[in-house]
Amino acid sequence: MNTMNMSEAARMILGLRSAGWDEKSINDFILYIETGDEQYKPKEKPAE
Structure with a gap:
């Protein structure tokens, strides 16, 4: 089984932040x- 290393996890978190996700949403997703x-x-978030 492939595992995610710390660099990949950090890039994922940074990508979600740059996409506008808040910290709670990122934590819940993980x-x-x-x-x-x-x-x-x-x-899914309602359209604004």
Whole structure:
């Protein structure tokens, strides 16, 4: 199984920040990836 190293994880976090994600959304997304727990699954945001 492939694992993500720290440099890849940092680039992912920086990419999400630059895409406008807030810290809670980033943390929840990472928790969803690691645990598969549906409560952390990203939800579509309504159009503004």
